[in-house]
Amino acid sequence: MVVKRGVKKSEVAAVLEKLIEKSGSLTGLLITKEGVSFAEAGDTSYLNTTAMAALVAGMFSATREVARLVGEDQFSILLQQGENRHIHISLIQDSGMMVVIFEGYERIGRVRHEARKTGEELSKMITDKEEKRQEESREKKEKGEGIIATSQFKEYALNAIDRIFETR
Amino acid sequence: MPHINYEDKELVFKIVYYGPGLSGKTTNLVYIHNALDRDKRGDIIVLDTEEERTLFFDFFPLHLGRIEGYQVKFNMFTVPGQVYYEASRRLILEGADGVVFVADSALSRMEENIESFLMLQNNLESFGVDWRVFPITLQYNKRDLPLLIPLGSIEKRLGLNGMPVTESVATDGTGVMETIRLASRLVIERFQI
Ligand SMILES: Nc1nc2c(ncn2[C@@H]2O[C@H](COP(=O)(O)OP(=O)(O)OP(=O)(O)O)[C@@H](O)[C@H]2O)c(=O)[nH]1
């Protein structure tokens, strides 16, 4: 997982929003390696972002294997050209993916340029926060606190599971 | 470790159905998807070949509901079981919080089950995951067949114990919900943060 605790979704979305605006694109997403959409910007009304995140993550890991076969570590950019809509995907810090959906292939130069800048910005945000997070989690561990996985949480979750998967 | 979004209070676990080719992984997932209420599930994605063999993965998101302020989800995946899709299998398994191992109970498929389980252990190890403490639920599927491997034979061959074990006939749904119930319970019980 790239997008760690401490990196705010709204901060990432604001950075993506700027990218969408400057490049004249339709939609921007930041997706984790596990295939979860972390932040979204622009128009997402036409898009099943959950499915999109799972598929793009799969695509990117498949591409990594293809890269290895030809002696590369990874192809850092994937470009999918369609009839009307196109997708620019770039790797952020080896485990997150930034997806930009745009119309009009003549925009590709701008999209590429803005995506590179935004990618650097996001990388920096993630690294800075990650250092802080590790510190925090060390402190928490020392104090022996559970953040979410409390016995209360588990009890409720287990009850929900029993209800949903009850054999009918 | 599950994906956590502290701002939106969202917690996403990944559950992977693993096992040899044609053992019934996709059948399990499709059955669960159909059995769930609409508000508990997102669309299912099936990436298969013309012969309905899984090519890359099957997937759907399952919404457990809001628990202690957190929206809890399970992202449900199957891997392709065919031997030559090893690279894809590894990719999908990465980051899993729990695994359902779907074994094919046909007597003739014993060695495929063993080989696949060893591959699972291998893959988990390569991610730095200790498979001895990792949540794995073992499902003996196809219990409707005439010639069956005995329950317990896979664990015995591999020297495993303490794993939850279920019996199923995925084609008619028998044991399918019980398997995912035990598997997701195990994931929650082992979860720490
Ligand atoms: N008799 C019997 N057949 C089953 C059972 N479960 C699945 N099948 C059949 O076995 C075949 C393979 O099932 P799938 O669910 O596609 O198997 P899979 O594990 O996803 O296979 P791959 O995607 O190739 O790895 C199908 O024809 C199913 O109908 C079962 O419990 N009993």
Ligand SMILES: [Mg+2]
């Ligand atoms: Mg399948």
